[in-house]
Amino acid sequence: MPESSSVAPTTSSARAGLHPLARYLGIRLGLTVLLMFGVTLVTFTLTNLVPADPVQAALGEQAAADPAIVAQFRENAGLDKPLPVQYFTYVGNLFQGDLGTSQQTRGPVAEELGKAFPATAELALTAIVISIVIGVGLGMWAALRRKTITDQVIRVVSLIGISVPSFWLALVVYFVFFSQLHWFPGSGRLSPAAIPPPKVTGMYTVDSLLAGQWSTFGDAISHLILPASVLALYTIGLLTRFARSAILEVLDLDYVRAARAKGLPGHVVVSRYVLRGALVPIITVLGVAFGSLLSGTVLVEKVYSWHGLGEYAYAAATKLDLPAIMGVGLIVGFVYIGLNFLVDVLYGFIDPRVRVA
Numbered sequence: 001m002p003e004s005s006s007v008a009p010t011t012s013s014a015r016a017g018l019h020p021l022a023r024y025l026g027i028r029l030g031l032t033v034l035l036m037f038g039v040t041l042v043t044f045t046l047t048n049l050v051p052a053d054p055v056q057a058a059l060g061e062q063a064a065a066d067p068a069i070v071a072q073f074r075e076n077a078g079l080d081k082p083l084p085v086q087y088f089t090y091v092g093n094l095f096q097g098d099l100g101t102s103q104q105t106r107g108p109v110a111e112e113l114g115k116a117f118p119a120t121a122e123l124a125l126t127a128i129v130i131s132i133v134i135g136v137g138l139g140m141w142a143a144l145r146r147k148t149i150t151d152q153v154i155r156v157v158s159l160i161g162i163s164v165p166s167f168w169l170a171l172v173v174y175f176v177f178f179s180q181l182h183w184f185p186g187s188g189r190l191s192p193a194a195i196p197p198p199k200v201t202g203m204y205t206v207d208s209l210l211a212g213q214w215s216t217f218g219d220a221i222s223h224l225i226l227p228a229s230v231l232a233l234y235t236i237g238l239l240t241r242f243a244r245s246a247i248l249e250v251l252d253l254d255y256v257r258a259a260r261a262k263g264l265p266g267h268v269v270v271s272r273y274v275l276r277g278a279l280v281p282i283i284t285v286l287g288v289a290f291g292s293l294l295s296g297t298v299l300v301e302k303v304y305s306w307h308g309l310g311e312y313a314y315a316a317a318t319k320l321d322l323p324a325i326m327g328v329g330l331i332v333g334f335v336y337i338g339l340n341f342l343v344d345v346l347y348g349f350i351d352p353r354v355r356v357a
Contacts, residue, residue: 139243
């Protein structure tokens with residue numbers, strides 16, 4: 001009995017010494033690592049279940065008809081080994097930063113993704129910033145003016161934003177603002193005469209600011225406006241509807257009524273009580289929307305010749321370039337997992353009930 005009584009306070013003090021937020025983040029980080037291993041397994045398995053023959057796609061019909069060439073290709077690519085051996089070899093190479101060699105370009109997939117991913121990230125980040133500013137603003141405005149004409153108009157506009165196909169809108173915007181009005185450049189990330197900034201992040205807007213190349217920064221912004229606006233329209237409609245719904249739920253809660261009863265100014269009630277209470281569902285939608293922007297830019301990038309991750313994935317899929325396809329799948333999967341982890345971290349900071357639970 002004395003021993004048990006002496007051990008109990010030590011255990012409880014150890015538990016008490018670990019901050020709830022630190023324990024919460026540790027659990028989420030462990031789950032994130034497990035999910036990343038799961039992404040590698042799923043990506044490898046699904047890619048190898050493709051019914052088409054990657055050997056024929058890489059070699060062509062004439063070379064694929066020669067058994068000696070096919071056997072040599074399978075040996076060099078490691079395709080002659082059992083699938084479990086191929087998977088563990090693949091994971092071992094991943095720890096060394098090796099994503100394999102593209103079967104079409106014969107270049108390292110990691111280097112090619114390093115060039116394509118920053119372009120898509122720049123486009124997606126610009127689109128998500130536009131979406132946050134406009135979508136959350138319209139959602140809050142509609143919620144505070146509920147059951148008015150303003151509310152009805154904003155709801156109709158958000159419905160249009162969700163319903164319009166991105167590829168159709170990209171073509172219309174390209175035709176109107178580039179071909180007809182000549183307000184914005186039509187394709188590419190920079191004008192032919194512009195000098196690309198020294199590569200730091202791979203995003204021209206950020207790198208040009210770091211290098212002090214203001215003319216290049218302005219040129220990069222002008223090229224970003226059209227494709228980013230097209231991508232942002234759907235997210236704006238989605239955020240507007242979710243923000244309106246979340247804010248309406250918070251407006252009817254007791255602590256908001258109590259804040260108003262205390263005589264606090266309206267902007268204080270909205271910013272400190274209403275908006276913070278509605279942030280959790282809004283952040284959830286933002287995480288999913290940003291991941292969708294990164295992985296769903298194929299058609300927009302093709303229209304505007306953006307040469308990003310979406311265009312790279314399209315080329316890899318049409319040519320059955322398995323290492324490139326797996327590389328794109330890993331990048332997209334890791335981005336979604338990273339965003340979910342970031343959203344979980346923000347949950348813990350915004351809502352104390354999450355980390356306590």
